[in-house]
Amino acid sequence: MKPTVHDIAKIAGVSLATVDRVLNGRPGVRAVTRGKVEEAIASLGYVRDLAAANLAKSRTYPFVFILPENDNSFMIGLREEVLAAVVRSSTERTDIRIVNVPPFDPRALVAALNELLGEKPAGVAFVAIDAPEVREAAGRLTGAGIPIVTLVSDLPDSTRDHYAGIDNIAAGRTAGSLMGRFLSAPSTAGQMRCVAVLAGSMLVRDHRERLEGFSAVIGDAYPDIHILPVLEGRDDPVLAETMIADALRRNQDIAGIYSLGAGNRGLIRAVQRAGIASRPLVIAHELTASTRAALIGDVIDAVLNQDAGHEVRSAIRVLKAKADGLPVLAAQERIRIDIFLKDNLP
Amino acid sequence: MKPTVHDIAKIAGVSLATVDRVLNGRPGVRAVTRGKVEEAIASLGYVRDLAAANLAKSRTYPFVFILPENDNSFMIGLREEVLAAVVRSSTERTDIRIVNVPPFDPRALVAALNELLGEKPAGVAFVAIDAPEVREAAGRLTGAGIPIVTLVSDLPDSTRDHYAGIDNIAAGRTAGSLMGRFLSAPSTAGQMRCVAVLAGSMLVRDHRERLEGFSAVIGDAYPDIHILPVLEGRDDPVLAETMIADALRRNQDIAGIYSLGAGNRGLIRAVQRAGIASRPLVIAHELTASTRAALIGDVIDAVLNQDAGHEVRSAIRVLKAKADGLPVLAAQERIRIDIFLKDNLP
């Protein structure tokens, strides 16, 4: 039989209430009594039954997810995953609230974060924007004992407890390797090939990091590939379409396109309509309805993906663990860089 | 406030015990009373608190994992993950026991399965062998109301409740696509390239399926690639090494190797020692210490992987859900085909 608080109380010769006090680090216990209790706890190898404790406290975990009001498929999918978690709330003892903020707006994010300082939720998850004032706001929250995890986009050098997202530099490197190998040198060597890069904005950290990884690999391992100046499509399908269409028109020998942001609907349309003899090799991010269709329809060659469902579930598990001061299963919480070809689509 | 059994009892005008009886489908309740209670349950939208129920029952989930005594790295890793779950048992209310069986031995597996018929665990997970007698044994277990999930290797057309593993046909197709693209046609077209396939045994379903997927893609999309007769290395590093070494010696123009089973240590040694000007392209399965090193050391080009930790945790979650008659979160339980290049190594 697993030892219980009663066993501790018996062995230490104290009451349940006292045991509870030392277990939960509450004041009002003499050092000696505390010692006796702790000794009993150690000797018994006691581990508290979290379920029972939560039942007694009728505890729920009030969590807040701050999401940007972005209308690209990935963000919509992410939001849906959070909503799915809201549905599961009753069985998971969570109480999840979504706070919306305008996208790419550090001040709005900071305001939302500050707001929570008074509310004191059991944890906060948010899509970070890499700015000093956000870092400070995050610091205030953790300073107030509120666990925070960054979602999808990280906030390095901050006090965040955890990052639920992929390693974007590695993602960029992976894209670079795939691009390099798929474009493997024709025997007519010495000839440079051009690759276009479509990003949302170089102000966003994920995009910068992906480009960094991509460029590094291409530069190191595939010197015969030339990366054209980055096109910033602001994650907007319409803008992306015109930019890619323009690029393909101006530069007939574009051999590949790496789309490291959103707005892929536009990219796909542009490639389809370009009417080039051999279409360029396309690698994009995030598996959505349109990238999936493009993969199947041979318009995109590979899609790198982060599993939004995994990210949300992971964020919740981590926030719970942090709220309870429990350790986290690192392997379970690692967000993979999924590589999808048309052959291994889920 | 979430409705509780007390609320139901009050509204239905009966006692807690009666509510409990109808909630758990136990006999000894008149049809009319049962009706009243069910009405109250529905009207309140009651959902039982599993944690509280388990506390009251001091319930644990006795699960059995049947694992083959295989000494390849993957199986060793799988076993370690089960052991890690055993460690977590106390906090997860599980009580996991490992049963060992000799590998590739249907009769031993059947015997182990039959054994459990008397023990009546709350669930069984096992690495299936695709044989009629195993199917029958599985049928007896599910017939006795014991949930079962197959692990790593499936048992199609059986009564198993769930399969915690990858789609091996898709894995083979993915390998085929990567092979085809990485080996993309040199401009000196019309020239056939040869690819060797190293398997463990064609008697094992996973291996057959991987080969099937691989061959299908190569045949359809890369007609200039010729697949050499399959080498069966019995998942044995030593045997694998001599077979690959032989093949490379006999057939100087082997452009690629697909290793769809285990024993990759041998394969790696053979490739390293072959001393060929340009080494063949190598795609292997399962990320282990040796394949990881080979990936980093540019001896292997890509590794397809199934996450053993995920498989084990998923199996446990599913068994719990089935034991409680609860639904499963399909997206969470889907085991991915991970593709690792040296760039996205975890």
Next chain:
DNA sequence: CTGTTAGCGCATTCAA
């Protein structure tokens, strides 16, 4: 400072 007591939501004897 410490102990007693009454629940949290549910399951389960034992009586009636």
Next chain:
DNA sequence: TTGAATGCGCTAACAG
């Protein structure tokens, strides 16, 4: 066929 009472392991008033 039904109900009252007790307890699972833990927490939290409220007394002392």
